[in-house]
Amino acid sequence: MKNDRDNRSGAPRERLTRRELIERSAAFGAFLSVPALIAACGGGGGGQETAPSPPAASTGGAPSASTSASTTPAAGAPKRGGKLRVGLNDGGATDTLSPWNIPSYNSDARAEQVYERLYKYDANGAPAPRLAESADSNADATVWQVKIQSGVTFHDGKTLTADDVLYSFRYVADEKNKAESLARLEPIDLAASKKVSDTEIEFHLKRPIGDFPGLLSEKALWIVPDGATEFTKQPNGTGPFTFVEWQPGVRALYKRNPNYWQSGKPYVDEVEILIITDPAARLNALLGAQVDEITFVDFVQAKAQEGNAAIQIVNAAQPQTNPFYVQLDAPPYTDNRIREALKLAVDREAMVQKVELGFGTVGNDLFGKGLPSYNDALPQRQYDPEKAASLLKAAGQHPFTLPLPSSAALPGMLESATAYKEQAKAAGITVQLQKLDAGSYFANDKYLKSPTYQTNWGQSFESQAQDGLFKDSPYNETHWYSKTWAEGFRKAQAIPDADKRNAAYKDLQVPLYKEGGYVVFAFFNTLDAASSKVMGIVPYIASGYENLGGFDFKDHWFAP
């Protein structure tokens, strides 16, 4: 019924709804074998199931009391008080108060208020210390000393100690607790890891991980009090807000934690999360001042509100993309001249302007643009149909026919494939567009089997690589595999110094740029909206449940 409604009510709404539909389906595992959906739902998270290695950054040396990559340069000093009402895009009977599984945006938004992790990705996609003060490794990155903040208390008054940290990690690692992040802790040898003092823990790893703070920033690695086993009645964490009451699928109310360890924060007295799944209703609630912030507006909604001074669009340049791919071992795509021609036959600027209405940026056939590990030194590929035609002629494949399955599964997906069909004509390429069902787009019998397909990713280079560029990667769409490349990647992964590690990652992107099977023509931004009265919302560039400034409502405040 909902679908009918959206279909009839026009394209803009349909786009977002379908995206949400898919995101949810992904979250529910309808299409578990899909990187695309994982990416759609939050690449940061899902992609790192097997070996966490998120967007790299400083190895967490610098202890900084506040996480405040996310504090704002807004005019004037933050003001205290008020009730912040936030409209969330998903939720329902399946929601629980337990923070150990985060299958939806609202479950993350709720958990972030009550619980905290040792590290959390900041607005720039780098792990920033939260409950941790610092993390330092031995020379080969197999032992990490983590120091935690002192004087932090849980909502029930108990003081945070190293015991709580070890207990929480062991709780996640215990299979019977069914915690989502179990697999993420796989590199940690928890039996050998130990408490050094009340504020220091020594983590022993099974293999070198250079970006341990990145691992500690992973979703659902919350720190709870030692011995806690009941999480569904009265949530008890160290977070900026304390739980008051909730009704699944309707709302959740939180009160300011007066003992929060970041001085002065949070600024607002209360946070209320309201579930508004319909995209139009959500925006209307914001326009009607029934809520102060909402997650997800689509390109058209955002464009329409651009001139509205009462609304701010939170435009987060997260690296979401709907690339085309070809399989490197499927003739005729074995010939790199053809792959190059396909990359030159797409008008990237037109994709950003016409399909994404300007809410995005051009791609250069690599993933994770904007994140610290992205190689932005490579020359930008341009639309060059003549050169594409001559490459095809040289390969003896002119004119060329490209079968391309696509669907309306994600924002701008089908639109970009349709645009490509027109753009590629000039190069003598006939794109045979095959429109597939959106709901099962990544769960049908074509995905990963068809030699060409349109897909979706939203992760950093290193995260996507582990999911899609190894022989045993679950979503090796392009059949990219090189033993030396894989060894190079493992070596890079073990470098504790962030700059050196990222330099190694950038080198690894050069062969992908030259010969890879992906046509990454554009990235699209994640768009949220808020009342202009709300200050302190900083867009997060890492994707993965990082809406509205990583749901860090503690940093938001109302302008007088």
Next chain:
Amino acid sequence: MGTLATTRARWRRHPLAAYAVRRVAVGAVLLMFVSMLVFGATQVLPGDAASAILGRSATAEQKEIYRKELGLDRPLPTQYWSWISGVVQGDLGKTLASRDPVTSFISVRVGKTLVLALATLLVLLPVALALGVWAGIRRDRAADHVISGISLGFIALPEFVTGTLLIASIAVSLKLLPPTSIIESGQSPLTSPRILVLPVLTLCITAAAYIIRMIRAGVVESMSSDYVQMARLNGVPEWRVVVRHALRNSLAPTVQVLALTVQYLIGGIVIVETVFAYPGLGQGLVQAVIARDIPTVQGVAMLLAAIYVVINILADFVVVLLIPKLRTSQ
């Protein structure tokens, strides 16, 4: 033979009771079929509850354990039997994630939906009846054309279009009313009735068109009947003709219209609650479908189906009461 004959005889003496028993029995069989349909439909929903609850990165083993815990690994007939035997005892099972009874999920929301439905009926019925009768007795005159024309237009507009138009004009542009019906903690539809106005208006506009046309047709038919002609020829005043003769005989169809309205509301409320983000049963059903919370979907769907069937039976019964000759006809 003898007993059968006496039973038959007794039933003949209480044809109304016989009729009621027959209708209820048919209703029960119908609900049984519906339960199979609902169960079957929820089985073919793509997606998997275990992954829905555990999150994307849960391992296959974790999911397998969970499916076992939920009993989702059992054969379908076994699952159906354990579900339906609970349902007939009033136990709709537990929601998948929070393991709360589905009945408590329903009871939190059903009140809000009832408030919306009753408010709609209170506004809708008097207005629609009056307009329908008026159009009927003013057949082919200006009033009839205006009422019929407008209602024809509204019939073509589904709730989500009407709702969206109302929100855009009255709430967003004119800022007269709140654009959505979200309820903050500490509020209820009764303490802030403003949030009810637009959803009620949307439902009324959509349903009124249909009722007006039905009533008008009934009145037109009565007004052109022989007994009305006869009454007029006998010099009975026109208002008396309308009230005593035409309306009285339009009563039975009106009851059916009322039943149809309630049945329409069951479906319409699901849509309207979603458009306005009103936290009632319909919105809960949509959320449960999206979340693959099968026990909740099944429970709510069965409840709505049961209401539908009961309304039907009641309406039939009332019609039989009103038109005695139907009591004996098979």
